Amino acid sequence: DVKVTQSSRYLVKRTGEKVFLECVQDMDHENMFWYRQDPGLGLRLIYFSYDVKMKEKGDIPEGYSVSREKKERFSLILESASTNQTSMYLCASRDNRGNYGYTFGSGTRLTVV
């Protein structure tokens, strides 16, 4: 069964901490994405990567950075966590070779205190 795995289901961090959210996929997908999901706002794209070492800003990249050193791994970094980054973070991947949907991870619920 193909999978996107996010390293943590729940995470609590302090304001000002540097936070790493890890995402690994085993499907050899080229494209990977980070979204955040907030009540009333839906899913908003933070960053995506269309291939190794490539990254593009999404709709809300401020306060975040990403790293894609290997094809299977896409990391989201909160440089200095703030309380307004408390959210559900969802990673997804997609096969670039056809018209397919995204495969999502189970999500990481991050609370910044």
Place this chain on the structure above:
Amino acid sequence: SQQGEEDPQALSIQEGENATMNCSYKTSINNLQWYRQNSGRGLVHLILIRSNEREKHSGRLRVTLDTSKKSSSLLITASRAADTASYFCATRQEAGSYQLTFGKGTKLSVIP
């Protein structure tokens, strides 16, 4: 930026009834997709319909697409309690685009 908007925001039906959710979008699309999300979990891809298709079926799901009205509908027939979830439409704009833009979702409750 939000592209798709689902309607209604919430829907409550009895088990066995059909559930219909609608999605409207603003700009031309390459394809439209529907996803399901169980509470507190990731999204699961249900079905994809291309811009040159009008209707698609998958099991108890039926999706229609009207590009002239920029709208789509998702019909779940003979609903079950396990169908209780939020449903999202998502659009991919150009053929070369990497991004999907999601709506805010319809929360479906199926009462046993």
